[in-house]
Amino acid sequence: MTAIVTAPQPPSDVNKRSLPGSILVHALLIGGSLLMLYPLLWMVSASVRPENEIFTSTSIFPSSIDFSSYLRGWVGLDVSFGRFFWNSLVISVLTVVGNVIACSLAAFAFARLRFAGRNFWFAIMLGTLMIPYHVTLIPQYVLFLNLGWVNTILPLVVPKFLASDAFFIFLMVQFFRGIPRELDEAAMMDGCSAWRIYWKIMLPLSLPVLATAAIFSFIWTWDDFFGPLIYLNDMNTYTIQLGLRTFVDSTSASDWGGLFAMSTLSLVPVFFFFLFFQRLLIEGIATTGMKR
Amino acid sequence: MNNAMRTMPAEAATVERYRGAVADSRFRRLWNANAPGYLFLLPWLLGFFGLTFGPALMSLYLSFTDFDMLRSPGWVGAANYVRIATADPKFASAMSVTLTYVMLAVPFKLAFALMVALALNRGIKGLPIYRAIFYLPSLLGASVAIAVLWRQLFAGDGLVNAALAQFGIQGPSWISHPNYSIYTLVALSVWQFGSPMIIFLAGLRQIPQDMYEAASLDGASKFRQFYKITLPLLTPVIFFNAVVQTIDAFKAFTPAFIISGGTGGPINSTLFYTLYLYQEAFGNFRMGYASALAWILVIIIAIFTAFSFLSSRYWVHYDD
Numbered sequence: 042m043t044a045i046v047t048a049p050q051p052p053s054d055v056n057k058r059s060l061p062g063s064i065l066v067h068a069l070l071i072g073g074s075l076l077m078l079y080p081l082l083w084m085v086s087a088s089v090r091p092e093n094e095i096f097t098s099t100s101i102f103p104s105s106i107d108f109s110s111y112l113r114g115w116v117g118l119d120v121s122f123g124r125f126f127w128n129s130l131v132i133s134v135l136t137v138v139g140n141v142i143a144c145s146l147a148a149f150a151f152a153r154l155r156f157a158g159r160n161f162w163f164a165i166m167l168g169t170l171m172i173p174y175h176v177t178l179i180p181q182y183v184l185f186l187n188l189g190w191v192n193t194i195l196p197l198v199v200p201k202f203l204a205s206d207a208f209f210i211f212l213m214v215q216f217f218r219g220i221p222r223e224l225d226e227a228a229m230m231d232g233c234s235a236w237r238i239y240w241k242i243m244l245p246l247s248l249p250v251l252a253t254a255a256i257f258s259f260i261w262t263w264d265d266f267f268g269p270l271i272y273l274n275d276m277n278t279y280t281i282q283l284g285l286r287t288f289v290d291s292t293s294a295s296d297w298g299g300l301f302a303m304s305t306l307s308l309v310p311v312f313f314f315f316l317f318f319q320r321l322l323i324e325g326i327a328t329t330g331m332k333r
Numbered sequence: 334m335n336n337a338m339r340t341m342p343a344e345a346a347t348v349e350r351y352r353g354a355v356a357d358s359r360f361r362r363l364w365n366a367n368a369p370g371y372l373f374l375l376p377w378l379l380g381f382f383g384l385t386f387g388p389a390l391m392s393l394y395l396s397f398t399d400f401d402m403l404r405s406p407g408w409v410g411a412a413n414y415v416r417i418a419t420a421d422p423k424f425a426s427a428m429s430v431t432l433t434y435v436m437l438a439v440p441f442k443l444a445f446a447l448m449v450a451l452a453l454n455r456g457i458k459g460l461p462i463y464r465a466i467f468y469l470p471s472l473l474g475a476s477v478a479i480a481v482l483w484r485q486l487f488a489g490d491g492l493v494n495a496a497l498a499q500f501g502i503q504g505p506s507w508i509s510h511p512n513y514s515i516y517t518l519v520a521l522s523v524w525q526f527g528s529p530m531i532i533f534l535a536g537l538r539q540i541p542q543d544m545y546e547a548a549s550l551d552g553a554s555k556f557r558q559f560y561k562i563t564l565p566l567l568t569p570v571i572f573f574n575a576v577v578q579t580i581d582a583f584k585a586f587t588p589a590f591i592i593s594g595g596t597g598g599p600i601n602s603t604l605f606y607t608l609y610l611y612q613e614a615f616g617n618f619r620m621g622y623a624s625a626l627a628w629i630l631v632i633i634i635a636i637f638t639a640f641s642f643l644s645s646r647y648w649v650h651y652d653d
Binding site: 063066067069070073074077078080081083084099142143144146147149150151154155156157159162165166169171172173175176177178179180181182183184200202203204205207210234235236239260261263264266267270271282285286289290297300301303304305307308311312315319322323326327328 | 363366367369370371373374375376377378379380381383384385387388389391392395402449452453455457458459463464465466467468469470472473475476477478479481482483484485486492495496499524528531532534535580583584586587590591594595607610611614615620623624626627628630631634638
């Protein structure tokens with residue numbers, strides 16, 4: 042999890058290829074790209090195809106465009122997909138808020154404040170990154186069940202306000218350490234409190250890392266299947282991922298058009314982040330080695 | 334004497350007050366020095382004790398019980414662990430499925446990631462576009478939609494077989510055949526090679542270009558440069574990617590759950606370890622047994638990680 046990358050160097054010129062060589066490389070890369078994207082494009086095209094054409098064609102170009110799958114899929118279950126999207130949105134947004142607040146508070150303490158036991162707690166925090174969540178899963182479930190939180194969003198959201206995604210603490214500590222110490226030391230001399238340094242100096246200077254944490258929080262929560270599967274049993278509380286799973290399992294699963302339409306829709310928010318915040322995402326991965 | 338006797342209590346009181354003041358100011362100093370840190374850390378500390386440390390201890394205790402959510406847990410000693418080790422064929426098959434998955438998915442994924450990163454790291458035109466396209470599946474891959482898509486792709490009448498049919502090949506129903514189903518999941522994982530690829534790209538940029546210049550002046554071939562410069566200098570990144578991806582592969586859940594409809598079938602051929610754990614805990618409510626399974630998973634991941642770190646001494650090149 043350490044930062045394995047420092048300042049990037051420009052790509053080399055020494056490896057410049059001959060023209061035929063570079064055409065070959067581009068041909069291979071374009072072929073590879075098409076192969077990578079083909080399943081995705083096929084799914085999108087299946088969602089706008091006339092129903093009878095879905096399985097008969099390997100082409101990604103539909104003969105005619107027909108959005109009726111979206112209308113059928115939207116109401117394909119007892120609860121409409123609008124509800125699932127709304128539930129997912131609420132959980133994801135609250136998770137983003139919780140992660141950004143709680144993780145930045147802890148990261149500020151680790152990166153900037155001096156207190157007895159700081160290194161000890163920092164080591165413990167890094168240690169928690171290594172523990173698979175399966176170990177705490179069952180007691181947490183029992184705890185939330187006893188609190189009466191099952192079938193509410195609380196078990197999925199409240200832990201985030203307690204900085205349970207320690208990975209983001211680590212990410213922010215790395216960033217905070219790069220902000221010149223002179224800034225907060227000067228503020229401290231002027232009698233600025235730790236809170237004001239955090240709020241007025243640290244956070245405004247840390248927008249890139251806060252945005253990275255927010256985007257990854259959103260995407261991971263949006264895609265999360267295991268948490269909702271365990272804590273949400275009432276269809277009215279389902280997230281989009283649970284809704285899709287129910288669609289697959291339901292006897293009406295012969296409606297592949299509707300299923301692909303809803304699958305495509307479920308990817309739209311993540312695709313949006315990919316389109317507009319690609320640089321932040323790629324930098325986040327390159328500098329911290331995130332797995333997705 | 335008389336004087337002394339009268340002043341004694343007063344002096345003692347002063348001393349007491351003084352001591353009190355010292356203790357008070359010491360406390361105040363300690364408080365002033367440490368309170369802000371601990372206040373900022375408070376949410377995390379609450380989370381750590383309430384959601385991580387406490388539950389971990391509890392789960393260790395539960396793993397020695399027969400807890401089933403209905404009755405209070407009864408101590409059964411090491412019986413759960415003994416059963417896992419000796420008398421649970423489902424554990425054995427979950428373990429073998431998971432190890433097969435890890436051993437296939439991780440090397441192939443990393444090999445693809447490295448190959449594409451090398452191809453892209455040549456000052457190639459359009460790098461950002463290629464990088465984005467290859468990264469996209471990694472970003473989307475964790476969602477249920479992609480697992481649903483995969484299930485269709487490799488179904489008997491799915492897209493893969495439709496493509497094969499054009500070459501006159503009659504493919505099997507990949508996902509419902511116990512010999513092939515695990516490979517569809519491996520393929521799904523390999524398809525998501527984008528994020529290790531980005532890490533490789535970043536690592537390749539770290540290699541000083543003058544090394545290649547010096548090597549090519551000395552007449553070293555491209556192949557030799559790769560083996561003598563690129564590969565050794567990239568070993569820390571390869572090691573990092575391997576450890577992260579291995580741990581991640583051990584924890585895989587969603588694709589197997591969706592593709593097998595939650596059963597791990599056909600014939601347990603996609604019964605990932607985490608899926609078995611889920612079934613025991615939330616299907617059969619054998620919470621004690623599932624806790625033991627969770628701790629076995631931790632031990633296995635720890636052994637793998639420790640082994641990687643030990644072996645890294647012999648093949649990872651750290652440049653000091």
